[in-house]
Amino acid sequence: MAKKKPASPRKMPEQDRSRATVDVIVDAAARILVKDGYDAFTTNRVAEKAGVSIGSLYQYFPNKDALLSELMRRHTTDLEKGIEAMVARAADAPLAEVIRAAVEHNVQSHLIDPALHRVLSEEVPRLGKLDWQAAFAERMTHRVRAAFEARRSEIVVPDLDLAVYIVTRTVETVIHNAVTQRSHDLKSGALAEEVTRMIVSFLTGKPLAAKRSVRAAAE
Amino acid sequence: MAKKKPASPRKMPEQDRSRATVDVIVDAAARILVKDGYDAFTTNRVAEKAGVSIGSLYQYFPNKDALLSELMRRHTTDLEKGIEAMVARAADAPLAEVIRAAVEHNVQSHLIDPALHRVLSEEVPRLGKLDWQAAFAERMTHRVRAAFEARRSEIVVPDLDLAVYIVTRTVETVIHNAVTQRSHDLKSGALAEEVTRMIVSFLTGKPLAAKRSVRAAAE
Amino acid sequence: MAKKKPASPRKMPEQDRSRATVDVIVDAAARILVKDGYDAFTTNRVAEKAGVSIGSLYQYFPNKDALLSELMRRHTTDLEKGIEAMVARAADAPLAEVIRAAVEHNVQSHLIDPALHRVLSEEVPRLGKLDWQAAFAERMTHRVRAAFEARRSEIVVPDLDLAVYIVTRTVETVIHNAVTQRSHDLKSGALAEEVTRMIVSFLTGKPLAAKRSVRAAAE
Amino acid sequence: MAKKKPASPRKMPEQDRSRATVDVIVDAAARILVKDGYDAFTTNRVAEKAGVSIGSLYQYFPNKDALLSELMRRHTTDLEKGIEAMVARAADAPLAEVIRAAVEHNVQSHLIDPALHRVLSEEVPRLGKLDWQAAFAERMTHRVRAAFEARRSEIVVPDLDLAVYIVTRTVETVIHNAVTQRSHDLKSGALAEEVTRMIVSFLTGKPLAAKRSVRAAAE
DNA sequence: AATGAATGAGTATTCATTCAT
């Protein structure tokens, strides 16, 4: 049951050629995953598609999982890109605004490479769930917790950890699934709007005035 | 990307002996999945663990997926057990109460065989995601939609479909993940409480008076 | 390399019910072979198609080869039906006429159940070639040899055994293959005509006047 | 009933080592077929006998049939070796001589690797019959037809296609079977002699003077 | 470093045959 191999790039590519090779391999891996699914994701196939020998692949990745890990690392790096800026910007904003910004940022993230995101989240077995999503989630959790603590007085939920857990889970999954099942609402902003409302009223105990909703417009 | 095989029991067991064999196989399958994960879930291993020959396994299940399907079918049947009664009972109850009942029922469901539930949801590839969860989710969606429509006037969310989507996703995932990550809050009822609050205030636009929370008690 | 099992019906069916069961099994076997080919010819499938249990099949046939053998025996019996009469009738006829009669009889035989004949000859492995065709061929060879010996003086081929061999091989294969590849010529009689001519002139050293040929008609 | 798999070598061996491996595999395949028959012809057994891993076998042959195909291709290539020269040499010769040359060439072909030839023709199912023999036969048919057309005036058979069919079938099968059943006559030339006589008199309608026969010598 | 030939344990699945009921 225990996992066998660690999983990190075997060596820091020090030369440009090495870096180029690594890139070419990771790109091929992503292309195969997106185009043909996890079943077609074999090391030999990746090497072939990348135009390098299987030996070269193993020069840079000690095993299959390491390659997958690197691919995930890059993807999450993309996802998190801009989040620091967002956090900084919202430093002193009221809770509702922070939540809105966070939700919208999350939505943006999910529009980066939805196909890859889907495969990584749904088709790739165990490793994905455990190592990748866990690490990503952890970082998110920390940030969200800090933000909540800074606004503790506005929050009615007694157990802050629980609040953080519920909010992060909710935002992540609702948006994630919406990529494939509610892409229209995702793009229109309707989903972000409602989710934000839900989170804010959950945290503050006060309803957030509906913003773009038909009902609101009618009043 | 489409799968080829159908996946239903090969033959209806006609004798008691057959039925017992089928059970013993499905049980072994569940045990292996829970104990050793999907990677260890091989037909030969299942047969061995079940104490039957590999031939017997294939007598009743035309292929591996069929066995997995049956396992899932049994599990979801367990999950849905009692839901009809719950629905009937809550027929005329106010929205908040219906939500609370539904959430609590969902929590109960996830306490039935959490380990199996986790493997089935997270480790099992494709088939699981698509066929099983989809069908289960669909049934849930229908029920929830009906309940919402019956109380349309209380609900402030303009797009009812979107509301259904958000609510079902949220309840399902938050609780599902809590099984492994927040089992204490799941058992104590704290999670159900907060999630219910969140859903209700989201739907009605009015905060639900906090019930068992420390803060509420203090006021 | 050696063959494992003998292959003959396990017991003489003494009761009508037994005979009926045997028939039903053999028929199912033939149907499967013709319809789905040798690959689909499995004992379980035969039993199922025959509407009897696999156990019953093994009651009457000790193994798969025995069933195949019986099927072949019946088929060759059909093939040879009428040959005795033909031989008797041609007892005192001149060589050319005997040949013609034999060829035409062979053609008739091959029109009895051509599909079954084809599968039996082409798809069924080893056993068929060795046991069945060998025995059939042997009986044929004997008859033909007797006929040739009775007309030794008309035959110019020095080695009578060789002549018998060539003639039987030729007639059998040319006609057999014609079933699938020259069915028109087989039915029209053109093939029989030419083959007869070929054999007769080979044996007697004298050309047989062409009979129905266009060329002959034109002269 | 149609077969699914294509069947050609998976990759062109680029290094000498590869070529050697392919050869060693094909040789082992031939040896097993000849020595133990088609039933013993399993991919694992071939790999073992060849002294390579099963993986190596599949590196060069995508499936079992591909290996069989390559084996057949090599065998027929051997069979056809020298036929072009023969054809060229006999370009302007009289019909009788062409036939004699062709028959004798066919005899020679069948003495190349008779045991392999027998297994390939008789034991190997479907694929063998259809793909291999068919292609071989087709090439033969074309050549024979061309030769006949060039000498149309000498031939009395009205339907040339039928003549070609009868002649090719006869020569092929009579000789083929003689490998195992009449090897003496095959080597002595007696069979070739008689078959030639038969064909020539069939085509021309005139008896060919017996050549080496005892009877002829006595007159 | 790069190559790609080689490896072989492991996987799903089939099917002739047995035997308890």
Place this chain on the structure above:
DNA sequence: CATGAATGAATACTCATTCAT
């Protein structure tokens, strides 16, 4: 006699990984 549940050796084929060149 009949049933059909049970058997398990055997088979084709995959793919992550190694290592000689």
